[in-house]
Amino acid sequence: MKIDANNSVYSVQELQNSTPAFESKPATSSAVSAKREVEVNMHDQNVIAENSAKLNSMPEVDLARVAELKQRIASGDIQFDMGELAKVLVNVN
Helix, strand or coil, X not given: CEECCCCCEECHHHHHHHCHHHHCCCCCHHHHHCCCCCCCCHHHHHHHHXXXXXXXXXXXXXXXXXXXXXXHXXXXXXXXXXXXXXXXXXXXX
C-alpha cells in the first residue's frame, strides 16, 4: 500500500501492476489471498506516523538483562511491595 500526502490510497493490485519488481515473481496462493485493499484516513495516517516515530526512538530491549531480572525475582534476590507496584501501574499514563 502506498499513501501520499494527498490522502490517496493505492491497492496492492495497482502497485503490483505498476512496479516491475513484483512482476519477476510468480503469484503463489498465499500471495493471492494476501491481496486486500485497505483505506487509511489522514487522521489514522498521522497517528501511525507519530507512534512509529515514538517506537523507533525507544531503546532496544536487553533480553539478557530481562532474563537475569526474571531469574533474580524468581529466586527471591529481588523483592518488592506488590501494593506499591499496583499503584505505579495504575498511575502510568
